[in-house]
Amino acid sequence: MNSTFEERMRESVNRPRIYFDHAATTLPRPEVIDTVATLLKESYGNPSSFYQEGHRAAELLEDARARIAACLDVHPEEIFFTSCGTESDNWAIKGTADAHRRRGRHIITTTIEHHAVLHSMEALEREGFDVTYLDVDHRGILEPEKVREALRDDTILVSVMMANNEIGTIQPIKVIGSICREAGVLLHSDGVQALGAIPVNPNELNADMMSFSGHKLYAPKGIGLLYKRKGVRIDRLIDGGAQEKRQRGGTENVTYAVALAKALEMSLADMEKESKRQTALRDRLIHGVIERIPHTKLNGHATERLPNNANFSFEFIEGESILLFLDKFGYACSSGSACTSASLDPSHVLLAIGLPAEIAHGSLRVTLGIDSTDEQINHFLIDLPLIVERLRDMSPLYSDYKRGVLPSLIPEEGSLDLEIAGGYGWSS
Amino acid sequence: MQYSDKVLDHFMNPRNMGEIEDATTSGTVGNPVCGDIMKMDLKIVDNIIVDAKFKTFGCGSAIATSSMATEMIIGLTTDEALDVTNKAVAEALDGLPPVKMHCSVLAEQAVKKALESYYIREGLMTPERAKKFAILGQCEHEENYEHCGCSDE
Ligand SMILES: Cc1ncc(COP(=O)(O)O)c(C=O)c1O
Numbered sequence: 001m002n003s004t005f006e007e008r009m010r011e012s013v014n015r016p017r018i019y020f021d022h023a024a025t026t027l028p029r030p031e032v033i034d035t036v037a038t039l040l041k042e043s044y045g046n047p048s049s050f051y052q053e054g055h056r057a058a059e060l061l062e063d064a065r066a067r068i069a070a071c072l073d074v075h076p077e078e079i080f081f082t083s084c085g086t087e088s089d090n091w092a093i094k095g096t097a098d099a100h101r102r103r104g105r106h107i108i109t110t111t112i113e114h115h116a117v118l119h120s121m122e123a124l125e126r127e128g129f130d131v132t133y134l135d136v137d138h139r140g141i142l143e144p145e146k147v148r149e150a151l152r153d154d155t156i157l158v159s160v161m162m163a164n165n166e167i168g169t170i171q172p173i174k175v176i177g178s179i180c181r182e183a184g185v186l187l188h189s190d191g192v193q194a195l196g197a198i199p200v201n202p203n204e205l206n207a208d209m210m211s212f213s214g215h216k217l218y219a220p221k222g223i224g225l226l227y228k229r230k231g232v233r234i235d236r237l238i239d240g241g242a243q244e245k246r247q248r249g250g251t252e253n254v255t256y257a258v259a260l261a262k263a264l265e266m267s268l269a270d271m272e273k274e275s276k277r278q279t280a281l282r283d284r285l286i287h288g289v290i291e292r293i294p295h296t297k298l299n300g301h302a303t304e305r306l307p308n309n310a311n312f313s314f315e316f317i318e319g320e321s322i323l324l325f326l327d328k329f330g331y332a333c334s335s336g337s338a339c340t341s342a343s344l345d346p347s348h349v350l351l352a353i354g355l356p357a358e359i360a361h362g363s364l365r366v367t368l369g370i371d372s373t374d375e376q377i378n379h380f381l382i383d384l385p386l387i388v389e390r391l392r393d394m395s396p397l398y399s400d401y402k403r404g405v406l407p408s409l410i411p412e413e414g415s416l417d418l419e420i421a422g423g424y425g426w427s428s
Numbered sequence: 429m430q431y432s433d434k435v436l437d438h439f440m441n442p443r444n445m446g447e448i449e450d451a452t453t454s455g456t457v458g459n460p461v462c463g464d465i466m467k468m469d470l471k472i473v474d475n476i477i478v479d480a481k482f483k484t485f486g487c488g489s490a491i492a493t494s495s496m497a498t499e500m501i502i503g504l505t506t507d508e509a510l511d512v513t514n515k516a517v518a519e520a521l522d523g524l525p526p527v528k529m530h531c532s533v534l535a536e537q538a539v540k541k542a543l544e545s546y547y548i549r550e551g552l553m554t555p556e557r558a559k560k561f562a563i564l565g566q567c568e569h570e571e572n573y574e575h576c577g578c579s580d581e
Binding site: 361 | 440442461467487491
């Protein structure tokens with residue numbers, strides 16, 4: 001017999017929590033935690049200091065840099081340590097703008113970038129730069145030819161993310177990169193969600209700069225990377241000492257640099273196996289959810305997406321209330337609903353792929369990781385339908401739909417690839 | 429952002445959720461585009477609200493404030509219910525996070541919307557009472573929310 005909502009909620013108390021928000025952050029690997037603990041105790045020297053402790057720290061830092069460079073198949077001098085992915089994005093974009101403003105003031109990006117990129121662009125617009133925001137299609141993919149069409153004589157930078165943090169879509173960076181190369185324009189790509197999950201090789205991708213972040217790949221928060229191709233000139237973002245070849249001031253976070261190297265090596269060693277495993281889990285999740293919950297759509301591309309990302313819209317209900325029940329049932333997930341952010345707008349990414357606001361509000365993002373299991377998916381496929389049903393029972397939109405006075409925007413059988421033409425047409 | 433235990437309780441175990449088949453009046457406010465919509469059914473006998481039920485599409489605090497509002501108005505005369513403010517609803521829930529105060533406005537609006545059509549239909553609307561409905565003209569989403577269509581409801 002099927003368990004009821006109340007039974008499942010009660011039972012969940014006895015179950016370990018299920019963490020399904022790896023796109024937000026990840027639990028550092030035990031080996032990484034050990035590395036951090038050891039180094040904090042034993043290697044606290046400042047790499048700039050002129051004595052053994054300092055030399056040892058400098059050695060560790062350069063070793064970490066070399067190992068990371070090897071993982072990306074680039075030169076160690078092309079790797080710069082930063083404090084986070086946000087800093088790397090800011091540095092790449094503002095640093096390029098500052099260094100090349102005499103050549104031109106036009107920058108191209110997309111409407112679905114992370115706020116670290118979009119808000120950097122807005123800051124530049126306030127300084128007089130002209131930014132073109134390219135639209136993506138309803139699956140969240142940027143057509144590379146759009147970049148070519150947007151290029152101008154005064155374009156100095158193109159910035160397109162490799163993989164999206166909300167809907168997981170993977171962009172054709174390689175093609176975009178060769179278009180930029182041909183035009184002699186720099187390409188920056190935010191690879192924060194991609195690194196450790198899918199192969200990332202800046203040379204093959206024709207990318208001149210790439211941003212990465214430690215805490216998305218089982219390393220701690222507070223460490224990021226900027227890959228910058230040799231010969232690419234950008235201004236400093238952080239003024240200070242002569243660290244990082246005079247390009248980024250601040251005493252280096254040696255411990256976390258080593259932790260990041262360790263985490264990245266481990267992710268790459270597992271990548272083939274993990275990517276297959278997580279893709280299988282993801283697809284079972286996606287098909288299971290769409291089969292079990294009527295009026296559900298997948299957001300993003302069905303296949304050109306990160307192995308760990310699933311993003312759904314459930315019609316007639318709102319995302320934050322889904323998250324609250326999921327939390328109560330023992331799951332950590334996220335949503336693009338306005339109510340989960342400080343603003344009143346739903347996710348800019350979901351709006352950019354053409355979802356009407358009323359559908360964007362009802363979204364749920366599930367992101368898996370190395371600690372995700374088949375059993376967790378089994379539980380989720382039991383609990384989520386109960387939660388959605390509970391919320392639909394409370395929804396006046398759902399009763400209007402049932403009464404036949406409101407159309408449904410997502411068909412009952414659901415969809416993996418639905419383009420929604422308009423909303424309910426709600427106005428006064 | 430953290431909800432009070434009372435908000436979570438009213439969200440998880442909403443009171444008076446549903447519809448009243450033979451409602452005396454009902455009011456719907458909000459807009460799915462803004463992410464919340466509330467429908468309030470009232471059963472009124474001899475000017476007393478003998479039953480209230482709600483249905484809400486929205487976040488946790490929208491559901492909790494609807495639930496609390498129904499609890500607060502059942503048993504009141506219609507005139508007494510007009511004096512139940514959004515602040516009172518929020519206080520009864522041990523407060524709401526500042527970004528969620530608009531949800532309590534929505535709850536007050538839903539009750540008023542239902543009462544407004546009741547007074548008009550029954551020929552009971554007086555200039556004195558009409559003053560109490562000013563909140564219906566307002567968008568619960570404050571001034572900086574331009575593309576919200578709820579103010580012209
Ligand atoms: C695509 C993308 N870019 C940038 C960032 C920012 O990274 P960090 O949290 O390290 O600043 C994130 C993380 O939220 C992200 O997902």
